Amino acid sequence: MYSSRYIQIKNPLGFHTRAAAMISQKAGQMERTYGARLYISLEGSGNRLPMSSFLAMLSTPVRDGDRIEVMVDGDEPEKVLDEMTKFIESCFEAEDAMQIDSLLQEASVTYERIFENVPSGIVVLDMNGVITLFNKAAERISGLSADMVIGMSYKTVLPNWPLEEVYAEGKTYMGMRLELNGAAVLVNISPIFSTSRMIGIVSILQDMREIDKLSNELDSVKEMENRYHNMLESVHDGICLVDSDGIIAYVNPAYERITGERYDELIGKSVYDVSPGGARATALRLRKPILGVIGTKPNGVRYVADLNPIFYGDRFMGVVSVIKEVTEIQDLTNRLNEEKARAEYLEQELKRSQKLDEAFNIIVGKNGKLKEALSIASKAAAADATVLIRGESGTGKELVARAIHFASKRKDKPFIRVNCAAIPSNLLESELFGYERGAFTGAVNQKPGKFELANGGTIFLDEIGDLPPDMQVKLLRVIEEKEFERVGGITTIKVNVRIIAATNRHLEDMIKNNTFREDLYYRLNVVPIFLPSLRERKDDIPVLVEHFLNEMNKKMGKNIKYVTNEAMKALVRYEWPGNIRELQNIMERCIIMTDKDFIDMDDLPMYIVGYKPENSTLINFDGGDLATMEEYEEEIIRLALKKYGSFNKAGKALGLTHKTVAAKARKYGIVDSNEQDLK
Numbered sequence: 001m002y003s004s005r006y007i008q009i010k011n012p013l014g015f016h017t018r019a020a021a022m023i024s025q026k027a028g029q030m031e032r033t034y035g036a037r038l039y040i041s042l043e044g045s046g047n048r049l050p051m052s053s054f055l056a057m058l059s060t061p062v063r064d065g066d067r068i069e070v071m072v073d074g075d076e077p078e079k080v081l082d083e084m085t086k087f088i089e090s091c092f093e094a095e096d097a098m099q100i101d102s103l104l105q106e107a108s109v110t111y112e113r114i115f116e117n118v119p120s121g122i123v124v125l126d127m128n129g130v131i132t133l134f135n136k137a138a139e140r141i142s143g144l145s146a147d148m149v150i151g152m153s154y155k156t157v158l159p160n161w162p163l164e165e166v167y168a169e170g171k172t173y174m175g176m177r178l179e180l181n182g183a184a185v186l187v188n189i190s191p192i193f194s195t196s197r198m199i200g201i202v203s204i205l206q207d208m209r210e211i212d213k214l215s216n217e218l219d220s221v222k223e224m225e226n227r228y229h230n231m232l233e234s235v236h237d238g239i240c241l242v243d244s245d246g247i248i249a250y251v252n253p254a255y256e257r258i259t260g261e262r263y264d265e266l267i268g269k270s271v272y273d274v275s276p277g278g279a280r281a282t283a284l285r286l287r288k289p290i291l292g293v294i295g296t297k298p299n300g301v302r303y304v305a306d307l308n309p310i311f312y313g314d315r316f317m318g319v320v321s322v323i324k325e326v327t328e329i330q331d332l333t334n335r336l337n338e339e340k341a342r343a344e345y346l347e348q349e350l351k352r353s354q355k356l357d358e359a360f361n362i363i364v365g366k367n368g369k370l371k372e373a374l375s376i377a378s379k380a381a382a383a384d385a386t387v388l389i390r391g392e393s394g395t396g397k398e399l400v401a402r403a404i405h406f407a408s409k410r411k412d413k414p415f416i417r418v419n420c421a422a423i424p425s426n427l428l429e430s431e432l433f434g435y436e437r438g439a440f441t442g443a444v445n446q447k448p449g450k451f452e453l454a455n456g457g458t459i460f461l462d463e464i465g466d467l468p469p470d471m472q473v474k475l476l477r478v479i480e481e482k483e484f485e486r487v488g489g490i491t492t493i494k495v496n497v498r499i500i501a502a503t504n505r506h507l508e509d510m511i512k513n514n515t516f517r518e519d520l521y522y523r524l525n526v527v528p529i530f531l532p533s534l535r536e537r538k539d540d541i542p543v544l545v546e547h548f549l550n551e552m553n554k555k556m557g558k559n560i561k562y563v564t565n566e567a568m569k570a571l572v573r574y575e576w577p578g579n580i581r582e583l584q585n586i587m588e589r590c591i592i593m594t595d596k597d598f599i600d601m602d603d604l605p606m607y608i609v610g611y612k613p614e615n616s617t618l619i620n621f622d623g624g625d626l627a628t629m630e631e632y633e634e635e636i637i638r639l640a641l642k643k644y645g646s647f648n649k650a651g652k653a654l655g656l657t658h659k660t661v662a663a664k665a666r667k668y669g670i671v672d673s674n675e676q677d678l679k
């Protein structure tokens, strides 16, 4: 049980240091005399402190007019309270002590401030093992409040600390790793002595988490520094770091190699001494970048340098200079130029080999064989060479001849076509070379021939394989001498004509049979171009179909939109002996005939619908899906008709009447519907 009493403090300095010292000393005496314990509490604080502890008393912020509660336990509490009340009141009365109080108070407030604001935790214990001071940093580190722990025994708050030993032996402990309310702390513990008497213990604590954090940061800074250092050491460019005072702080090995100056000769020297008018000194003075400085080092090496100021925030730290050997840059530039020229050359070559002249756009198709032929034609066009175009009828020989002409330098001059097979042989000479008026020719007028008309341009001699032998000789002369006479004429006419010939005939066989002159063949065959048949480029059929559909829609004012899949399959299956001309004709016929806005099987001619490739046979059980009965039947009728040549014979062979065979042949489109019999 405690007895207590309230006392109001009446002093402008409040509970000042001298009073605290006197009261705590008096409390100590009374505790010993009366065997009692005395406590003090500032009214409203709820905090009870041992009165005999000077530090505890000091840390109680009692102001003028505040009330304190004095609590006592023991046998004669009232007596103790009377005596203590009187003593406290007397402490604040002595007028002459006012000045000393002020000085003491100032010193005490100063220390209090220091204690509160130092970043390290401070815990002070009195000789009774009671915590008398617990500063803000100690609160932050431990998470405990000073109000709570002041007045408590160290045994409760600091259970595993070696305080027993400090009290017993006055020993000091430095750098101990301990715990405070679960927080790891690094602690220095020392006894406090006053005039060789131990009056308490002070512990200074550091938060281990903060220390760990700092040490981690330090490690990563070190690691980063190491990394940058390695980087600088291994770069190919020379690097020199100069601090803000102009002292050379670092050069990398590349800098030593380029300049021939050694690290230990450079480090610590001032650039203002080494090279006062140099770029580094200038960059230091200006604190601005200086780029592309060209100079020569004492070892004769020409270099180019870039200098940049280094700032840390707003703080100027110095200058970094990066240098490269000019010869090295020159070498690199030369190599780069060489590579650029090579790349340009290759690019042009690639374009030349790939890109066809626009004139070839009229030729539809993507097939590889066709593209190859057109690529040769495009090159021949530019070279003005004589060209011999080979290919089956309808493969586009004339189209290619025109493209060659329009892709050549002669494109603004005439393109003259002569179909050698279509002109009777007796007229061919005058057709080619013209004729003169006169008795000999019987002509009333004179007429220029195709060669004259083509002067400056191109003459396209189609079906050259049909040229009669006498004309072959005359043509050879024009090719070799570029001159001729008109029929019945005596004047020699000179012409500059490019010849493109074409044929679907096997000229080599004709040479063997002596129907085509070998010398003319070699004159014409300077650049041979072989156009593939349509069956060799079936992959182009869909694009050609689309092309003709568009072209003819325009020409005929129709709007046929597409060809059904089934019809397209039939078109692709067919072998096209007449090549693209045949396809063009079929498309024209379909477009004229159809009433729909698409083309399907009904629109295609029967021989295309019913076409089956020669060697395809359905009756094959080796693998794949079986065909339908109807398909087998169609196959059997087709083979029988092919083998026996008539409905009658095929019927006999198959055990059917000739009427049945005919009906089935019509059904499957093997024969035309109005065909009566095959005999």
Ligand SMILES: Nc1ncnc2c1ncn2[C@@H]1O[C@H](COP(=O)(O)OP(=O)(O)OP(=O)(O)O)[C@@H](O)[C@H]1O
Pocket: 362, 363, 364, 365, 391, 392, 393, 394, 395, 396, 397, 398, 399, 400, 462, 504, 547, 580, 581, 584
């Ligand atoms: N690749 C193509 N793209 C578009 N149309 C083509 C193509 N090839 C040929 N044609 C067209 O096919 C028709 C036949 O072509 P061309 O007259 O050039 O063939 P040709 O080989 O000269 O025939 P011939 O040997 O019978 O004289 C022409 O109407 C032509 O426009």
